[in-house]
Amino acid sequence: MSKREGEILGHPKGLFVLFFTEMWERFSFYGMKGLLIYYLVRYHLFTDTNGNLLVGSYAALVYAMPVLGGYLADKYLGFRKAVTFGAILLVLGHLGMAYEGHAAEIVDGVVKRDSAALQVFYFSLSLIVMGVGFLKANISSIVGELYEKQDPRKESGFTIFYMGINLGSLLATIVCVWLGEEYGWAYGFGSAGIGMLLGLLVFISGKKHFMGKGEPKNPAILKEKVAGIISRENLIYLLGFLGSFVVWQMIQRHSVVGSLLLGSGVISLIYIGWEATKLDKVGRDRLIALTILILFSVVFWALFEQAYTSLSLFSERALDRNVFGMELKPGQVNLFNALFIVLFAPIFAWIWNKLSKVNANPNTVIKFSLSLIFAGLGFGALVIGGNVSGTEKVAFIWIIFMYMLHTFGELCLSPVGLSSVTKLSPTKIVGFMMGVWFLATAGSEYIAALLANIASIDHSGDEAASLAVAKASYMNLFEFLLYTGLIAGAVLLLLSPLVKKLMHGVK
Numbered sequence: 029m030s031k032r033e034g035e036i037l038g039h040p041k042g043l044f045v046l047f048f049t050e051m052w053e054r055f056s057f058y059g060m061k062g063l064l065i066y067y068l069v070r071y072h073l074f075t076d077t078n079g080n081l082l083v084g085s086y087a088a089l090v091y092a093m094p095v096l097g098g099y100l101a102d103k104y105l106g107f108r109k110a111v112t113f114g115a116i117l118l119v120l121g122h123l124g125m126a127y128e129g130h131a132a133e134i135v136d137g138v139v140k141r142d143s144a145a146l147q148v149f150y151f152s153l154s155l156i157v158m159g160v161g162f163l164k165a166n167i168s169s170i171v172g173e174l175y176e177k178q179d180p181r182k183e184s185g186f187t188i189f190y191m192g193i194n195l196g197s198l199l200a201t202i203v204c205v206w207l208g209e210e211y212g213w214a215y216g217f218g219s220a221g222i223g224m225l226l227g228l229l230v231f232i233s234g235k236k237h238f239m240g241k242g243e244p245k246n247p248a249i250l251k252e253k254v255a256g257i258i259s260r261e262n263l264i265y266l267l268g269f270l271g272s273f274v275v276w277q278m279i280q281r282h283s284v285v286g287s288l289l290l291g292s293g294v295i296s297l298i299y300i301g302w303e304a305t306k307l308d309k310v311g312r313d314r315l316i317a318l319t320i321l322i323l324f325s326v327v328f329w330a331l332f333e334q335a336y337t338s339l340s341l342f343s344e345r346a347l348d349r350n351v352f353g354m355e356l357k358p359g360q361v362n363l364f365n366a367l368f369i370v371l372f373a374p375i376f377a378w379i380w381n382k383l384s385k386v387n388a389n390p391n392t393v394i395k396f397s398l399s400l401i402f403a404g405l406g407f408g409a410l411v412i413g414g415n416v417s418g419t420e421k422v423a424f425i426w427i428i429f430m431y432m433l434h435t436f437g438e439l440c441l442s443p444v445g446l447s448s449v450t451k452l453s454p455t456k457i458v459g460f461m462m463g464v465w466f467l468a469t470a471g472s473e474y475i476a477a478l479l480a481n482i483a484s485i486d487h488s489g490d491e492a493a494s495l496a497v498a499k500a501s502y503m504n505l506f507e508f509l510l511y512t513g514l515i516a517g518a519v520l521l522l523l524s525p526l527v528k529k530l531m532h533g534v535k
Contacts, residue, residue, distance in 0.1 A: 052196060086157070097161040118160065122220045168189075
């Protein structure tokens with residue numbers, strides 16, 4: 029078979045298997061996430077503060093767990109087996125979310141919740157956390173393995189892969205959120221589970237197109253019996269499932285999650301430093317450059333991930349959601365990010381390729397700087413919208429501008445960041461460094477929840493917050509985020525010559 033016959037649109041066939049696998053995985057993930065804050069605040073009558081913290085803790089654990097999943101895949105399982113196991117856990121977790129129990133009630137001023145249903149809910153979240161841990165970093169690593177280390181198609185390949193992520197997000201926002209808000213939470217969460225099952229089937233059936241990539245480095249180790257009882261491979265699966273019970277308890281304790289993230293971050297930096305001592309100067313400098321980029325990514329995601337906390341509640345309380353005579357559900361406002369990704373991802377990929385041909389493609393560091401500036405400007409659009417709206421709700425056009433600017437920022441950072449991890453990491457720890465990339469995102473998710481609480485309007489669930497109070501709270505937060513993005517972007521822009529030098533020619 030010729031090289032061209034083994035490709036689609038100039039890329040390996042395996043890329044498109046991973047594209048559709050990730051599309052359905054993200055359909056399930058974002059379908060559930062798009063409903064989560066409303067489910068907590070409306071159905072179980074959580075306060076804004078507690079709802080934001082739970083969403084933040086859950087999202088943080090989701091992005092922290094790939095550090096462990098990446099390590100186990102690097103050392104034992106290989107990327108393909110890790111993704112398969114993660115997908116199975118995800119199917120179970122998303123289907124468990126379909127059990128909603130009884131709605132909370134206020135009795136004599138006290139909120140009465142269905143404790144059993146909440147425990148099922150927490151355990152379902154824990155299965156999702158562990159599932160993403162085994163799947164997320166490792167499916168991205170398979171994408172990287174499909175290309176040679178300096179293959180110029182790699183960045184555009186990751187951009188195509190990233191478009192699949194957001195196509196899944198777009199479908200989820202339209203389908204899962206609509207079903208959940210129109211017919212009941214069980215329908216929205218259940219449809220997310222069906223999407224994950226489809227993703228698992230696509231991945232298993234497309235194995236032949238991976239060209240042997242993503243397999244265990246030493247299959248014999250997996251077959252060895254541990255203590256003469258169970259194979260090492262099955263022991264990893266057993267411990268992974270049992271780990272869900274630990275996460276089940278952690279997810280209900282926000283301070284524990286915060287301490288875990290801090291400790292994991294410190295340990296990861298120490299491990300990176302230890303690995304750096306084993307490298308030559310070029311390898312060490314590249315690892316330092318990657319670490320700097322990862323640290324700045326925390327700021328971007330802390331701003332961007334307001335979408336599922338403060339921005340979701342802002343959309344419900346202070347945004348005029350009438351579009352051409354039709355009122356969108358609050359959770360459906362998020363569809364514009366996914367829509368703009370699907371529309372603009374091919375354009376950005378084309379622009380980067382064209383600029384590369386004339387040696388004018390901005391380097392990775394400048395793209396990261398632009399992402400932070402775009403994120404800040406997005407909140408600036410909402411601040412302007414809030415100021416010109418007077419005593420009325422903010423016009424819908426301003427949140428469209430915000431999502432467009434945030435999307436531009438995302439396209440400057442996320443696919444470029446994933447590609448940079450595979451290019452700048454030493455080969456033997458690429459899975460671990462992909463996990464560290466998601467650990468940084470985990471920290472930003474937790475920080476995002478803390479930032480969202482600046483605009484918390486805590487009330488007993490049956491009392492609507494006034495528009496004036498809501499707008500003032502959200503505008504205060506958005507103005508702070510505007511300046512945070514602009515300042516962080518400017519600082520990284522100033523550091524760009526130094527970081528570029530450390531990269532030693534890696535684009």
